[in-house]
Amino acid sequence: MLSPFLSSGLLLAVAFLFTRAELSAQAVAPSPSPVIGAVTPSNTDSTALSKLSALGKEPDWKKLEVFAETMTKTEFEAAWSEIYSEANAMPPPFQIRDTAISIPTGQAKESTATVPFLATGEKSKNTFKASWRRAHDLPAQGKRPPLSDLVIAIDPGHIGGAYATMEERMLSFKAGESIREGDLSLLTAKILKERLMALGAVATLVRETAEPVTKKRPEDLQTEALAVLTEAGFPKPAPTYAGLTGDAKLLTVQWQSEKLFYRVSEIHARAERVNQQIKPDLVLCLHFNAEAWGDATAPQFSPKNHLHILVNGCYAPVELQQQDVRFQMLQRLLSRTHEEEIPLATAIAATMSQTTGLPAYVYTTPNARHAGKNPYVYARNLLANRLYECPVVYLEPFVMNHEETYRRLLCEHFLGLTLIGGKLTTSAIEDYINGIVKGLLAYYQTNRPS
Numbered sequence: 001m002l003s004p005f006l007s008s009g010l011l012l013a014v015a016f017l018f019t020r021a022e023l024s025a026q027a028v029a030p031s032p033s034p035v036i037g038a039v040t041p042s043n044t045d046s047t048a049l050s051k052l053s054a055l056g057k058e059p060d061w062k063k064l065e066v067f068a069e070t071m072t073k074t075e076f077e078a079a080w081s082e083i084y085s086e087a088n089a090m091p092p093p094f095q096i097r098d099t100a101i102s103i104p105t106g107q108a109k110e111s112t113a114t115v116p117f118l119a120t121g122e123k124s125k126n127t128f129k130a131s132w133r134r135a136h137d138l139p140a141q142g143k144r145p146p147l148s149d150l151v152i153a154i155d156p157g158h159i160g161g162a163y164a165t166m167e168e169r170m171l172s173f174k175a176g177e178s179i180r181e182g183d184l185s186l187l188t189a190k191i192l193k194e195r196l197m198a199l200g201a202v203a204t205l206v207r208e209t210a211e212p213v214t215k216k217r218p219e220d221l222q223t224e225a226l227a228v229l230t231e232a233g234f235p236k237p238a239p240t241y242a243g244l245t246g247d248a249k250l251l252t253v254q255w256q257s258e259k260l261f262y263r264v265s266e267i268h269a270r271a272e273r274v275n276q277q278i279k280p281d282l283v284l285c286l287h288f289n290a291e292a293w294g295d296a297t298a299p300q301f302s303p304k305n306h307l308h309i310l311v312n313g314c315y316a317p318v319e320l321q322q323q324d325v326r327f328q329m330l331q332r333l334l335s336r337t338h339e340e341e342i343p344l345a346t347a348i349a350a351t352m353s354q355t356t357g358l359p360a361y362v363y364t365t366p367n368a369r370h371a372g373k374n375p376y377v378y379a380r381n382l383l384a385n386r387l388y389e390c391p392v393v394y395l396e397p398f399v400m401n402h403e404e405t406y407r408r409l410l411c412e413h414f415l416g417l418t419l420i421g422g423k424l425t426t427s428a429i430e431d432y433i434n435g436i437v438k439g440l441l442a443y444y445q446t447n448r449p450s
């Protein structure tokens, strides 16, 4: 949905970073003709390539040295063209040469990073070891429960509670009743954790309450919010959105600082917890989807109800101009995260489509592309699945403002059947959990040493 107010390219850039991606599919101008594996950088302007994402930090490009001669050119090009680039990609802002990739770092000192390819037919002498383990690297199961040894971080999407309204994740069709995505994801996560632990996994919640993980609050991020708006061409924005409606709210320091708080700073804090403390083999990001519901004070039901599962990929050229994003994409690609992430997502898609009975969501925008052969699995560049340094399966089942789904979610979690709207119905949350558990069991029982 592209509002006429967002027609300016600069404003679109602001919206690109900070609008509600899950509710408002971004309409972006169609990409020009496909150029895959091209060697000409799309942008050699070093200033453009030195940008950072919101609250991003300068990467240490030396960290890519561990990937020297670990991947062939053919492997790199396949991963780039099939997963990490947009489906009709512009040339990447790095050069794929015969013997190496050359990447503009965007930094004054050492302006180019080079990662040599492994020669075809050679065996890599480099011993890069990721912090996470593939199913086939886990110890043998033996007579133990099937998920023994597996370290899983469960990330309940959003914050919920008192923050749900600010997050635009609170939905109510009648006074006295409401659902909040952050509360539903936490409830789902807590039950899922118990089930996974009963199967032997070491499961940890990334967030355990309806409170932010980040210590920052919107008022701490006003300078950064003003910088975002200034860079987008709005140096004198209104401080608050009181009295403003619609897209005019986007151009205020308050709106941008809130977005930076709950969408960016919060995910950075969770990434710190995932990467430094939990160090899991897998992260499950739990969400509930929605279709546009209009004015939050008078929301609309949608006839649509669907499921999709996201893996990391589909980077837009404009995103890869940011040096931290460029670095993180290459770090994921070169550490072969997709080789575990896509089969895992595919296994969960197979079982979750059965337990929920939902059809596959179909993207009509270029910010997502299919990954692998399952129609439910898409690649998309999200902050969480980019920053968590391990396979991430990001789940988007159910449309919260689908009428039957809304009523099922009002009933939260229950076992068996309950009469909802005159029909005996299962718990949507139980179907969600069952889909994940069955998919993980299928994947690890097939792929870990017996």
Ligand SMILES: [Zn+2]
Pocket: 022, 157, 158, 181, 287, 288, 289
């Ligand atoms: Zn969500």
